[in-house]
Amino acid sequence: MSEGDVKPSAPVVAEAQNVDTYHVPKAFFEKHPNEKPHIDGLDQYKKMYKESIEEPDKFWGNMARELITWDRDFQTVHSGSLEGGDNAWFLEGRLNASYNCVDRHAIKNPDKPAIIYEGDEAGEGRIITYGELLREVCKLAWVLREMGVRKGDTVALYLPMIPEAVVAFLACTRIGAVHSVIFAGFSSDSLRDRIIDAQSKVVITTDEGKRGGKVIGTKKLVDEALKQCPDVAHCLVFKRTGAEVPWTEKRDLWWHDEMEKYPSYIAPESMSSEDPLFLLYTSGSTGKPKGVMHTTAGYLLGAAATGKYVFDIHDSDRFFCGGDVGWITGHTYVVYAPLMLGVATVVFEGTPAYPDFSRYWDTVEKHKITQFYVAPTALRLLKRAGDHHVKHQMEHLRVLGSVGEPIAAEVWKWYFEIVGKENAHVVDTYWQTETGSHVITPLGGVTPTKPGSASLPFFGIEPAIVDPVSGKEIHGNDVEGVLAFKKPWPSMARTVWRAHKRYMDTYLNVYKGLYFTGDGAGRDHEGYYWIRGRVDDVVNVSGHRLSTAEVEAALIEHQAVAEAAVVGVHDELTGQAVNAFVSIKEGNEVNDALKKELVLQVRKSIGPFAAPKMIYIVPDLPKTRSGKIMRRILRKIVAGEEDQLGDTSTLSDPSVVDVIIEEVQSKK
């Protein structure tokens, strides 16, 4: 944990006292296909929640039998513990993810829409039914098998937001392969590191991607990465734009050529509940991203249960999550939750600003979307663009979800009033890559909400507010501290790929017997949770999770850089922005060209989204006498709180502080 971010002794959860509580709008019930949500009111939630905590085996056993179709039933609901880091769920059970997401719905109704593809250009796109999806998934499963992919192998996916991405997820799971998706905004260096760490032998990509009218050279980036991945045997390329792309004979294969060779059915591989389903790399406190591993049954159950109760998904719904499949939000809520529940899911290729700021709302109106889910960063952009862009009635919308970062009260209200016309229920859902699915969240149509609060725990989640100094739980209401969970839950990550010790040290050994989230939180007088943001060195830029250490490592790769310290700074549009403080080795000229090079260095090492918004070149960084960089001081300076630096006399050279203050102020 970094120095001095959390104030356990801070006054009570202040904003809760003067915030309005919003009840589920009447219109929610009026437009509901069944006139009421799956859960009939807050009392039923409380009853179910109590059962989920007091009798978790009974609760989750029932839920798992209801929401998953099993090849073989399980006998043991749960084993292991948070102390031991050996949690396992639904042992002895066997199932297949693609069967659960596709076959069982296709058997019932092959003509039901599964994917609503909304292409980058308005008017471009198509609907894919469950029957078609089954055929595509099976063919691709054949292709992968013929390429030599076996049960337990990892397959790297570097794909834009196109239906084939969903097909690729499911084709992997059909043969028991483990998908490892790398967000297509990552650089070739990041892609290379993740391919190597996961030991992937096959990569699936496109010739190019399209986003917001711009072209992304995915295949070129893959080629660059593969120069240093000798173990990759094949690269399968879906033709998205038809551009000329470099080709390596034998290694590279066209998706369309391979797909036509195989039949449209292959039997799903029966997997154990605890077989890995996927890896997803995420940032932590250190420079090296972690391959978070999720397993089959527990993860799928978390996705289905939260889809059902948080979004109140019903059979006839059309679900639109604007997240990218390269992040956990896309995994769970573009792919697994809606498909587990057999409804249509939107695959949105473009951006909310292309061709104009109405694009989300046009999509919602056109497809009669019932649930819409997006990060506050997009809402801030759209709010700023002006209300006149929200021109449609969007009368089918029942639930509006927010995810990935705290949502400010004004943005929450704008979402509720302007987008939802006060006729939809806003749910601010808190969760993480590691939690697999929502952990603190209102239930759509059920939980009264307060703008800015993620409200109450989901089933099975028993939060603890912990004093970060003593490590003791702080009981009662009106308390602040760091957020941890006291009980394991089915969709929690099981390990970090090939680094179980790191998993233990990051999540389970920080406070013995608890899962540590890395976030600060308050619990108000009514037991509602308020997420404060990370207490470690993770920054959140436009809902993208980054570690300051990763950006620092990228900067240091530049030959001119002696030392670098990176901090997250509040930013009106992106939530947080990356600011870098860099000291330069002697003999290098300090000018704008150098700053540009440093930005490029970060883009190249990580990806464009990680580019620092500001780079301050300073003679030295504030350090303790033992040489530890005091990022806390830098954070205060960029926040304009230089009067609250506290005691700087313990620094090895206190005078650097004034120089840095001057440098920062001169750039404002």
Ligand code: 6R9
């Ligand atoms: C789902 C996702 C996880 C971190 C998490 C927290 C922040 C997520 C939030 C939220 C406030 C919410 N976060 N949801 N903060 N309110 N509703 O974003 O996963 O990319 O792993 O990020 O995002 O800081 O610890 P991931």
